[in-house]
Structure formats: C-alpha cells, structure tokens
Amino acid sequence: MDIEKYTKKIYDKFGQEYQKTREEKRPERAFNEFLEMPCMFKAVGNIKEKKLLDVGCGAGVHIKKYLKKGALCSGIDLSETMISFAREKNKNVHFNVGTITKLPYKNNSFGIVTASLMIDYVKNLNKAFSEVNRVLKKGGLFYYSDMNPATESRDIYENKEIKIDAFGYVEYKKTGKIISLGRSWLERIDHFEMVPGMKVKFYKRMFRTHLNALIKSGFELVDFIDCRPVKEFKKYNSKEYEMLTKFPMFSIYVARKK
Numbered sequence: 001m002d003i004e005k006y007t008k009k010i011y012d013k014f015g016q017e018y019q020k021t022r023e024e025k026r027p028e029r030a031f032n033e034f035l036e037m038p039c040m041f042k043a044v045g046n047i048k049e050k051k052l053l054d055v056g057c058g059a060g061v062h063i064k065k066y067l068k069k070g071a072l073c074s075g076i077d078l079s080e081t082m083i084s085f086a087r088e089k090n091k092n093v094h095f096n097v098g099t100i101t102k103l104p105y106k107n108n109s110f111g112i113v114t115a116s117l118m119i120d121y122v123k124n125l126n127k128a129f130s131e132v133n134r135v136l137k138k139g140g141l142f143y144y145s146d147m148n149p150a151t152e153s154r155d156i157y158e159n160k161e162i163k164i165d166a167f168g169y170v171e172y173k174k175t176g177k178i179i180s181l182g183r184s185w186l187e188r189i190d191h192f193e194m195v196p197g198m199k200v201k202f203y204k205r206m207f208r209t210h211l212n213a214l215i216k217s218g219f220e221l222v223d224f225i226d227c228r229p230v231k232e233f234k235k236y237n238s239k240e241y242e243m244l245t246k247f248p249m250f251s252i253y254v255a256r257k258k
C-alpha cells in the first residue's frame with residue numbers, strides 16, 4: 001500500500017489512542033510536548049497577525065498555541081480522526097482533510113507554514129515542498145520539524161541479549177541499560193510502534209536530501225535548530241532526558257520562499 005494511504009489508515013484507526021498518550025504525557029510518549037513543541041514555539045517567534053497554515057496539524061495542539069500567540073490559523077491533516085479532534089479543540093479555525101502534496105489553498109495565501117513531525121511520512125519531498133512554496137507569500141517562512149539526520153541513520157535489530165529501536169537506542173535486556181549506536185548514508189523506509197498496534201512507517205533521509213528538495217522547490221535554508229528537551233521532561237522519563245540532552249532527536253528546518 002502507498003505510504004500516504006497507509007498513514008491515513010493508521011491515524012484514522014489509532015488516532016484516538018495516540019492522542020490520549022500525548023495528553024496523558026506517558027513517559028514513553030512525552031517527547032512531543034517537552035521536546036518538539038517548545039522548540040517549535042520558540043523557533044516561530046512573534047507571529048502576531050500572521051496568516052499561518054499548520055500542515056499535518058494532527059489534533060491541533062500546535063494551532064492552539066499559535067492562536068494564543070495571535071496568529072490567524074488554518075490547519076490541514078490527512079486523517080479525518082485527527083481533524084475531528086482539531087476541530088473540537090479549536091472551534092473557530094478552518095480545518096481541511098487533505099495532503100501536503102495537494103494543498104487546497106490559493107497561491108501566496110500564507111506568511112508562515114509549519115509542519116510538525118510529519119515530513120517523514122511524505123514520499124515525494126519535491127512535490128510537498130513545491131506545494132508549500134506555492135501557498136506561501138514571497139519571503140514567507142516554512143518551519144518543519146523532523147528527526148535529526150544523524151538520528152535517522154539508526155537501524156532496527158534484536159537478538160537474545162539486545163534490542164535496538166528505529167532511533168538507535170540499544171537496550172541490554174538483562175540489565176535494562178540503554179546506549180545508542182548509528183549508521184549513516186542509507187535512505188530508506190523504517191517503522192516504529194507509536195502506541196501498541198500502531199506501526200507507523202516513515203522515511204529516513206540525509207540532510208542533503210532535505211536541502212536539495214528545499215532549494216529545488218524555491219526555498220533558501222535560513223536556520224537549522226537542534227531541539228533540546230525542557231527540564232520538566234526529566235520527571236516523566238529521566239533516562240530519555242539524559243539521552244536527548246546528549247544528541248538531538250528532532251531538529252527544525254527554517255526555510256524562506258525566495
């Protein structure tokens with residue numbers, strides 16, 4: 001099955017359980033709220049009265065904050081389940097169900113486009129970035145978060161003694177000790193069990209692939225921000241806090257429409 005159809009199916013089916021784990025801030029799922037979100041909110045800075053589109057908006061948790069910052073928001077997501085949560089949370093915002101590769105908006109509509117942890121589900125980066133470029137005004141900014149390219153290089157492996165997940169965390173089964181290893185250069189689709197039964201598939205890419213797709217689609221890269229977890233995260237998962245302060249799991253690309 002094509003990855004877009006697969007992703008839609010999986011978020012439609014497990015969206016409620018996924019969002020529940022986010023809201024409950026379960027230790028194994030707390031890194032959006034304490035890692036990506038604070039990093040993205042700081043990156044976008046002052047967005048008062050800016051027209052902002054959040055792509056892959058999920059349950060609209062970012063939009064809630066962007067509204068508080070005074071932005072005029074719209075949101076779009078592949079999954080009807082996720083959009084129904086987004087609508088519940090943000091009554092006066094216009095949401096669409098749809099894909100980044102075919103945005104239902106006119107040319108030059110937005111000053112800002114954001115995309116939090118969704119680009120890795122997209123097969124054709126050039127198509128996606130060209131669409132974002134089309135709906136942005138000249139000079140408009142595109143902020144998207146993704147796995148850090150070094151973290152992307154990790155491989156899945158398991159034997160009797162150890163288990164390595166898609167992000168390179170090596171767990172020694174006997175002691176529970178966790179370390180991290182890596183491998184670069186191989187771009188591929190990998191998978192990860194987001195919540196029990198919810199196996200997401202995602203692309204692992206090199207930094208250069210992102211950069212070339214951005215340039216080809218009419219952007220210039222103006223910043224690349226490695227996300228550090230906020231201190232509060234320590235109380236939810238002190239082990240992961242330690243690891244995430246040593247190397248970045250997520251980074252934010254900031255690109256300007258030329």
Ligand SMILES: C[S@@+](CC[C@H](N)C(=O)[O-])C[C@H]1O[C@@H](n2cnc3c(N)ncnc32)[C@H](O)[C@@H]1O
Nearest residue numbers: 011056057058077078079082099100116118121
């Ligand atoms: C990991 S969730 C992140 C949701 C939200 N941005 C957040 O950080 O809370 C990824 C979201 O991207 C959406 N998505 C995946 N591929 C997409 C596409 N091609 N176009 C639009 N949304 C997509 C999924 O349906 C899902 O809601």
